[in-house]
Amino acid sequence: MSQIHVQTTINGDETEFLCDAEETLLDALRDKLGLTGAKEGCGTGDCGACSVTVDGRLVCSCLVLGAEAQGREITTIEGMANGDELHPLQQKFLDHAALQCGICTPGFLVAAKALLDHTPDPTETEVRYWLAGNLCRCTGYDKIIRAVMDTAAEMRGA
């Protein structure tokens, strides 16, 4: 079975890889490219641990085929910090102790950034509904919601 040659951009870097037709973007990222920040919690799009953006749109990478990355711009958790400078969301997650085990954290950060990119002043309800596709079993979400709200306020200069 021949593999598909995919040319794409990941976290700003031009990248190419070979994948099987049925291979998910998540598997391609993790197994072909060594980008293991996105996690597989369910493989069915229910947990959000594999969240990435494709052309700026938030998706579960377990529901996207690797071949669909052709010609797209993919952003993963590995592309969130600017060198040694954390994104404000990353810093606020640390400040607020918004993670315990940390397995869901990359997905939450990618999803929260996608929210703040288009909604800089979300209400608590908006944050809760936007992040409803990301499961966290440790925190009860309280500190995550606070971290996102606090980040939004800081980024607005409030």
Add this chain to the structure above:
Amino acid sequence: MLDKTADNGEFKYVGTRPQRPDGLDKVTGRARFGADMVMPGMLVGKVLRSPHAHAKIKSIDTSAAEALKGVKAVITADDFTIDVPEAEYDTMVNCIAHGKVLYDGHGVAAVAATSQAIANKALKLIKVDYEVLPHVTDVEEACKDDAPLLHDNIFTEGLDEAPTTPSNISGRVQFGHGDVEKGFADADTIVERKFRTEATHQGYIEPHACVGNLSADGTGELWCCTQGHFMVRNSCAAILGIDISRLRVTASEIGGGFGGKTTIFIEPIALALSRKAGRPVKVVMTRDEVFRATGPTSSASMWIKIGAKSDGTITAMEGLLKYQGGAFKGTWVSLGCMTAFACYRADHMKTVGYDVLVNRPRAAAYRAPGAPMAAFAVESVVTELAEKLGIDPLEFRLQNAAKEGDQSSYGPKHRAHGLIETLETAKAHAHYDVPLGPNQGRGIACGFWFNFGGETSTSLNIGADGTVNISVGTVDVGGSRASMCLMVAEELGVPYEKVRCVVADTSSLGHNDTTDGSRTTFASGMALILSARDAKQKLCARAAKIWEIPEEAVEWVDGHARPAGPNAGEFDPMSLAEIAGKAETTGGPIAGHHEYNARGAGVSFATHMVDTEVDPDTGRVTVLRYTVIQDAGKAVHPAYVEGQFQGGAVQGIGWAINEEYIYGEDGRLQNPGFLDYRIPVASDLPMIDTVIIENPNKGHPYGVRGVGETSIVPPMAAIANSVSAAVGVRLTELPMSPPRVLKAMDDAKA
């Protein structure tokens, strides 16, 4: 043991909220979890699982799978033939069925192949000839005489007369004191009720994952996500027949466990495949496998009876608890019986428990295992009894709360604890006075967990630059490395940032029990405090050597060695860094260590308060407000203590309202995925308010109590009390999903 308290204001680092040492890796995607490991030459391992709830395995034909190109090893029970100690036998049989499958999802065979696609294809080529047997998945059904029998060699233990026929009731236990008949005779009001709860899963987001690499000579390594890598080592070594010294297990970062990763499922499979294939093998469970073959907690059927005098004094408490532990013997009902009445003082208490076998996955620990369902039943009856007596349920609890010196429900006398403070704090909390609207109700409930100590070994090494490395053998499930660093910083008097903690592999430390029983911050923390005291003695000795004065004339104060006493002489204090810098010429490396079986874990009590609103048309329950008040003894890193409170409460909310294992007539699990097994999401919840009570544990130098588990004990009862108040009907079954709530409301109207 308690020698440092908040009252004398001595704490400098403990009680602060610094960034966790593993934080940066976890917000950047660099942290390596179970499935993130790759070894050179690695194969992919997959497990074939039973589609039947109960069946005899007549034969397994692996020849077609073995012949498939890319398949490097196929194993079945025939590859596990050595004499395994009894303690590990069930664990082995749970990993791979021996002769009979006992539940839907039970492992039957496994393959290792060069790719996942080939491994999956190979599984389909394995031909298993099953003889399907009748099954039973319900705890009450399994207790009946004519129920399908899971094991013909299990006879009920704990009966006065040894039974002659095998049974699905594997054991009977009893706890208590006094004479409940007498106690009920003294009561003016008695409430008794039956309750049922469904099984729930721990629901950690990270599926089980490991990479095993075992040579034919029995030397190997294993990387895995687990709460206890020493447990993994010992179990795997026993099952595979190798020396424990030859198997080095490294714990990855762990993506949640909550008790579900305190045993093994795939680890011996990966190692056996690796030994056969001669290459490393990675096994990662799918979510479907996690639901069908790991966890869950017991489902329960319970009866509770409590009597009190008209002045509100409880006279007797009695309970009958039946827990299914899945297809193997369990101990969970014992813990339910011991904890059921632990919050109360009564002269007469009795709990009887039955451990019941059913065709379901072997129950694993889930956060305060056995306690939450018992608390749901007991705390529901406590509130109902208070209401019948015309006493406020919170006052009723205050009146009957167990105090220091009281006989506990589980054996020993109570030591000092913070139960009453949690109740008084609840009463004074603003939440208690918020007005309620229509269809809304407020519920409170208390909860208890023992907390464990256990075998623990730690080491502490001081670097030439005066920084400190600490090694623990207890897995960090939720920020414990930060707490470890805080306690060592406190003890040595060096900045938190100068202390770094690693979870060492099994070849680097003495045996450590698993991270369970809320023991890690207590037991590894105390071992590190004692390791630091060991190191301080050595640091003082080095300073004495440099100053040429007797060792006893040197004391350690605020991170420095100082001359002490009348004849010590005048020397400037030496910092840890200065002494460490001279280590080479004063005797070599400076280290401290401690090994012990930790005792004195302080119990932890909590009071939870919740407001809910029930939609009268749909029966949907919405949580409006939630407050957790719990005794932490001493909160080392308060943010992570709050996190434990909040996380446990929300798991309890899920258990109360949404979560349940649903089995079909065919005995197969109907909802093995996060879509149909719905854990709480952010939009289901309000903020979870927390209050940390600090009633010091006298068994720990700083007063620390375990905090991780108690928080899941009260929620189901608190919510049941709240929903019952909202709809005016007592809810007695979990989960309180819309159909159940509607039915309870309709039944009440009928």
